[in-house]
Amino acid sequence: MGVILEVKNLTKKFGGLTAVNDFSFEIERGEFIGLIGPNGAGKTTVFNLISGFEKPSAGTIRFDGINITGISPYKIVNLGIARTFQLVRSFKYLTILDNVSVSCLSPRGKEVSKDVGTEEYASSILTAVGLVDKARIPPVVLPHGDLRKLQIGKAVGTNPQLLLLDEPFSGLSYEEQLGITDLIKKLHDDGVTIFITGHVLRELMTLVPRVLAMHQGKLIADGPPREVANHKIVLEAYLGRGEGFA
Amino acid sequence: MQTRLLNRIKENSLFITCVSLFYLILLVYILTLLYYFTYTSLILTTILYFTLFYFIFLYLAFNFVVLSAGVKRNIKEVPSAMSRLKAWLGTFKGGLTLVCLILLSIIPFLTKNRYYLGSMFIVAMIYTIYAASWDFLAGFTGQVSFGQAAFFGFAGYVTADRLQIQNWHWLPSLIFGALMAVVISLIIGIPAIRLKGPYLALGTMSFGMILYLLFAMPDILYGSEGLFGLSRLSDNVVVEYYIVFIFMIISLAIMKAIGNSKLGTVFKSIRDDETGAEASGINTTKYKIFAFMISAFFAGIAGGFFTMRNTAVSAQIFGATYSFYPIVMVAIGGIATISGAGVGAFFFIFLIEILRGVADLAWLPAGAVDFLDDALIFSVLLILVIRFAGAGVLKSAIERLKNLWDILLGR
Numbered sequence: 001m002g003v004i005l006e007v008k009n010l011t012k013k014f015g016g017l018t019a020v021n022d023f024s025f026e027i028e029r030g031e032f033i034g035l036i037g038p039n040g041a042g043k044t045t046v047f048n049l050i051s052g053f054e055k056p057s058a059g060t061i062r063f064d065g066i067n068i069t070g071i072s073p074y075k076i077v078n079l080g081i082a083r084t085f086q087l088v089r090s091f092k093y094l095t096i097l098d099n100v101s102v103s104c105l106s107p108r109g110k111e112v113s114k115d116v117g118t119e120e121y122a123s124s125i126l127t128a129v130g131l132v133d134k135a136r137i138p139p140v141v142l143p144h145g146d147l148r149k150l151q152i153g154k155a156v157g158t159n160p161q162l163l164l165l166d167e168p169f170s171g172l173s174y175e176e177q178l179g180i181t182d183l184i185k186k187l188h189d190d191g192v193t194i195f196i197t198g199h200v201l202r203e204l205m206t207l208v209p210r211v212l213a214m215h216q217g218k219l220i221a222d223g224p225p226r227e228v229a230n231h232k233i234v235l236e237a238y239l240g241r242g243e244g245f246a
Numbered sequence: 247m248q249t250r251l252l253n254r255i256k257e258n259s260l261f262i263t264c265v266s267l268f269y270l271i272l273l274v275y276i277l278t279l280l281y282y283f284t285y286t287s288l289i290l291t292t293i294l295y296f297t298l299f300y301f302i303f304l305y306l307a308f309n310f311v312v313l314s315a316g317v318k319r320n321i322k323e324v325p326s327a328m329s330r331l332k333a334w335l336g337t338f339k340g341g342l343t344l345v346c347l348i349l350l351s352i353i354p355f356l357t358k359n360r361y362y363l364g365s366m367f368i369v370a371m372i373y374t375i376y377a378a379s380w381d382f383l384a385g386f387t388g389q390v391s392f393g394q395a396a397f398f399g400f401a402g403y404v405t406a407d408r409l410q411i412q413n414w415h416w417l418p419s420l421i422f423g424a425l426m427a428v429v430i431s432l433i434i435g436i437p438a439i440r441l442k443g444p445y446l447a448l449g450t451m452s453f454g455m456i457l458y459l460l461f462a463m464p465d466i467l468y469g470s471e472g473l474f475g476l477s478r479l480s481d482n483v484v485v486e487y488y489i490v491f492i493f494m495i496i497s498l499a500i501m502k503a504i505g506n507s508k509l510g511t512v513f514k515s516i517r518d519d520e521t522g523a524e525a526s527g528i529n530t531t532k533y534k535i536f537a538f539m540i541s542a543f544f545a546g547i548a549g550g551f552f553t554m555r556n557t558a559v560s561a562q563i564f565g566a567t568y569s570f571y572p573i574v575m576v577a578i579g580g581i582a583t584i585s586g587a588g589v590g591a592f593f594f595i596f597l598i599e600i601l602r603g604v605a606d607l608a609w610l611p612a613g614a615v616d617f618l619d620d621a622l623i624f625s626v627l628l629i630l631v632i633r634f635a636g637a638g639v640l641k642s643a644i645e646r647l648k649n650l651w652d653i654l655l656g657r
Contacts, residue, residue: 074528091522102512102515118508
């Protein structure tokens with residue numbers, strides 16, 4: 001299959017605080033991976049580093065063989081990595097259709113959308129995420145779950161090979177989570193490599209076959225969910241060190 | 247269609263009678279005043295013309311709206327540009343814009359003996375282009391510039407130079423001036439990429455000041471007096487009026503068209519969420535600079551016309567005042583509307599004239615006239631607009647007129 005993302009010794013320091021510490025892992029093409037860790041572990045920072053929104057203090061990131069360490073975010077997007085954000089963001093004064101159209105107007109998005117036309121292509125994405133009947137209204141009226149779907153739609157518009165989803169389940173009701181799960185599974189079936197973070201563990205652990213666990217910037221476990229969930233250090237990270245529990 | 251309209255009129259007859267009576271009485275009142283005061287004082291004449299203009303346009307808009315009820319309104323997407331234009335004209339905003347443009351086009355005939363008043367319209371149209379250029383930059387890409395005068399003034403100087411020293415015809419001088427303004431925009435825009443919000447405002451403002459100081463220096467760059475005695479756009483002020491009028495329509499149409507296009511969508515995405523735009527694969531740097539260039543071009547066109555209108559240019563044109571003009575005008579008219587620039591420009595120019603007339607009254611000290619012109623008017627207007635009509639006057643006024651129209655047509 002081939003390695004699509006190779007991260008070596010990734011480190012990010014903010015002044016005295018080391019947010020990401022000597023983080024190394026590999027992702028194969030077509031994999032479905034989760035990244036877990038308590039709040040403040042550094043998950044979003046890892047995503048920011050991979051997607052170019054932060055420059056690493058040390059370490060390298062290779063995507064599909066290309067060294068993408070520290071290059072501009074839009075260039076990374078046009079190479080094939082798309083991401084969503086933990087705090088949902090949208091283009092407030094554009095319609096939902098236009099929100100997705102912007103991604104289709106990126107160089108990479110234009111490659112796929114120019115045959116059918118930007119509007120049709122964006123509409124088809126909205127249909128895939130289930131928002132097409134709200135195409136002409138602004139995002140402000142959407143409930144949280146739909147906003148997350150919109151984010152995913154915007155990311156899909158750039159035709160990514162690797163999709164980084166930052167906490168796609170947080171703040172969602174159970175039904176909304178199921179909707180997102182279906183969407184993500186569909187994308188994975190279409191061949192997109194998916195890398196999710198979260199700390200809503202129930203959904204995540206049943207969804208992905210492989211999980212990376214992170215604590216205070218360090219990678220502490222890498223393996224199937226059941227194994228990682230029972231890992232001593234992971235439990236300590238989430239539950240703390242205890243004396244004399246059962 | 248016509249019978250339905252007549253039915254609506256019968257049903258709403260009371261309302262319509264009241265509204266029509268109101269406008270009729272107002273019209274009679276104004277015409278009476280006109281008759282008595284016409285050759286007495288400029289300030290009153292100005293007020294009356296302005297009010298008359300305003301109410302005629304409202305009244306005609308009403309009538310045009312009634313007439314256009316017979317025009318088929320095509321809501322679906324229409325491919326051809328001509329039919330899209332016709333469809334737009336059938337809408338409320340389109341019809342209103344058309345009425346305003348028709349009125350503007352006959353102003354030269356209405357102001358045949360009033361040279362000063364006629365020239366005020368030319369100045370207002372020039373400022374419309376200038377304000378629209380600022381609105382393009384701030385309203386569509388979210389880059390709020392406090393140094394628009396840099397483009398305005400630089401193009402003014404270049405145009406003047408080409409006209410007087412190189413003896414070019416006005417058209418190539420104007421275009422060349424605007425293109426030079428684009429060059430300036432690259433000089434400002436590239437360092438300004440990383441600046442946002444108040445920092446961008448300060449950065450652009452300081453650039454304006456730098457140009458002011460440069461051009462005010464005595465021995466370089468035309469000296470502290472600048473250039474004067476330039477040839478006019480045309481010997482006939484009516485010709486000048488129509489040239490500026492046509493350029494205004496073309497400039498605003500282009501800016502509006504860009505705003506509605508896919509390029510406009512990308513610009514607006516940068517305005518709404520720059521990080522999100524980056525995450526969508528957009529090279530925000532490239533587009534921000536591009537927006538600067540387009541904005542500078544049209545500000546340069548306005549600057550060229552301004553210089554030719556005044557037949558002179560000096561370092562004053564880079565002053566903070568000229569940077570504030572478009573901001574206040576767009577604030578009044580409505581940001582991100584392009585046409586709001588026109589509303590704000592006309593309102594502001596005529597208001598300044600009226601207040602200048604007021605300040606002529608004996609009881610104000612001598613220096614007050616200048617002070618009244620600039621700082622006080624800006625500040626008061628801006629405060630009023632922000633407090634009472636944050637999105638600008640244009641949108642709420644159009645909303646109100648539209649509601650009136652909907653009542654009339656029974657929606």
